[in-house]
Amino acid sequence: MAGPVIRQRIALLGATGSIGRSTLDVVARHIDRFQIHALSAHRDVDRLVALCAQFHPAVAIVADTSCYPALRDGLAAAGLSTQARAGTQALEDVAADPGNDTVVAAIVGAAGVASTLAAARAGKRLLLANKESVVLAGELLAQAAAAGKATVLPVDSEHNAIFQCLPADGSRGGVRRLVLTASGGPFRGRSRASLVAVSPDEACAHPRWVMGRKISVDSATLMNKGLEVIEARFLFGVQASSIEVLVHPQSVVHSLVDYVDGSMLAQLGNPDMRTAIAFGLGWPDRLDSGVAPLDLAALGRLDFEAPDPAAFPCLGLAYAALATGGTAPAILNAANEVAVAAFLDGRLPFLGIPGLVEATLSALSPEPAGSLDVLLACDDRARRRATELMGGMTTA
Ligand code: NDP
Numbered sequence: 001m002a003g004p005v006i007r008q009r010i011a012l013l014g015a016t017g018s019i020g021r022s023t024l025d026v027v028a029r030h031i032d033r034f035q036i037h038a039l040s041a042h043r044d045v046d047r048l049v050a051l052c053a054q055f056h057p058a059v060a061i062v063a064d065t066s067c068y069p070a071l072r073d074g075l076a077a078a079g080l081s082t083q084a085r086a087g088t089q090a091l092e093d094v095a096a097d098p099g100n101d102t103v104v105a106a107i108v109g110a111a112g113v114a115s116t117l118a119a120a121r122a123g124k125r126l127l128l129a130n131k132e133s134v135v136l137a138g139e140l141l142a143q144a145a146a147a148g149k150a151t152v153l154p155v156d157s158e159h160n161a162i163f164q165c166l167p168a169d170g171s172r173g174g175v176r177r178l179v180l181t182a183s184g185g186p187f188r189g190r191s192r193a194s195l196v197a198v199s200p201d202e203a204c205a206h207p208r209w210v211m212g213r214k215i216s217v218d219s220a221t222l223m224n225k226g227l228e229v230i231e232a233r234f235l236f237g238v239q240a241s242s243i244e245v246l247v248h249p250q251s252v253v254h255s256l257v258d259y260v261d262g263s264m265l266a267q268l269g270n271p272d273m274r275t276a277i278a279f280g281l282g283w284p285d286r287l288d289s290g291v292a293p294l295d296l297a298a299l300g301r302l303d304f305e306a307p308d309p310a311a312f313p314c315l316g317l318a319y320a321a322l323a324t325g326g327t328a329p330a331i332l333n334a335a336n337e338v339a340v341a342a343f344l345d346g347r348l349p350f351l352g353i354p355g356l357v358e359a360t361l362s363a364l365s366p367e368p369a370g371s372l373d374v375l376l377a378c379d380d381r382a383r384r385r386a387t388e389l390m391g392g393m394t395t396a
């Protein structure tokens with residue numbers, strides 16, 4: 001007689017966001033394999049309670065502690081037995097909780113770093129969407145994952161593609177280059193001068209992917225690709241000089257690995273994050289993700305071009321921060337988060353984003369990135385300095 005079916009237990013951090021929604025869509029297709037142990041949000045209590053009513057997790061967390069009463073009362077009013085928790089420590093605790101096997105790190109920004117590291121230290125299967133945590137603390141994350149024997153499965157589509165194209169035994173023999181593709185975002189082909197007055201809504205109107213607003217702006221500036229170069233450096237242990245960026249407007253080739261024998265392996269698919277998420281959830285099995293098969297004949301052609309460094313200086317800034325090393329990527333990331341939030345609020349023009357990142361990198365001296373405390377202090381300092389510098393820029 002068959003034994004009881006053991007379902008994979010998942011903590012989904014950032015459940016109310018774009019990646020969170022896509023993850024739950026895949027989970028709902030395979031409810032025989034997966035069980036939701038915990039869900040988290042920042043402040044969107046209504047949506048979190050609605051998700052709890054659908055997936056019945058043991059725990060629900062709001063990162064903002066002022067939202068705790070609303071979450072507790074909302075769960076009670078819905079007649080749910082889900083336990084309400086709040087705060088960043090609760091996120092870290094649940095990431096390491098033995099009640100789950102898998103942590104999906106889908107919080108946006110540096111706010112996700114502590115829980116991502118906690119999941120790695122605790123040896124979880126870690127589905128990593130929160131690229132900012134790798135940019136901020138790449139070395140520490142690699143050490144934590146090795147010490148905890150965690151399985152890190154990249155969800156960012158480019159890194160997921162590269163993971164699929166690299167040898168399964170983890171060796172890097174024969175690899176010449178990693179080639180990260182970039183859609184080019186909504187402003188591909190535009191000159192720097194034509195980007196002076198673009199609005200947040202124009203920047204968020206991504207031609208291929210539907211994503212949260214922060215990453216949409218990052219895609220429009222190409223900072224997203226810059227963050228991804230840093231992410232690839234730490235996830236795959238290759239030097240920056242072996243990582244290239246190639247603009248590919250159809251977003252069908254998600255990335256490539258170039259081998260010394262002249263072979264290039266690529267992973268292709270429709271631009272839908274459920275493919276990478278299903279890969280991470282099911283690995284080493286393949287699961288139906290709900291994504292339509294790719295129709296290459298209908299597509300007809302695939303285009304590639306080099307990125308334009310004059311119109312999109314963020315990519316070069318990211319390579320420079322990686323070359324500097326230490327806390328420079330953390331400074332880059334913090335300044336970018338401040339700049340993007342200000343742009344979305346109408347307080348900084350689009351071209352002010354690379355301007356502010358560059359000014360913040362010049363204003364602060366990087367140090368060795370020895371511990372999370374050093375990195376978080378650096379993150380805080382960079383945010384404060386970026387905010388001061390922005391005052392100078394906008395009033396000038
Ligand atoms: P969204 O903005 O759509 O969602 C962000 C999630 O994080 C929400 O659940 C939000 O909660 C929560 N959150 C926001 N701020 C905090 C905070 N300070 N503390 C705790 N939780 C917080 O983002 P995306 O889903 O687009 O992106 C998530 C991550 O995945 C990012 O790092 C992004 O770069 C990466 N990624 C996303 C892709 C995509 O297609 N969207 C593709 C590849 C990578 P609330 O709803 O309450 O605000």
Ligand code: MG
Binds near residue numbers: 156157158
């Ligand atoms: Mg990506």
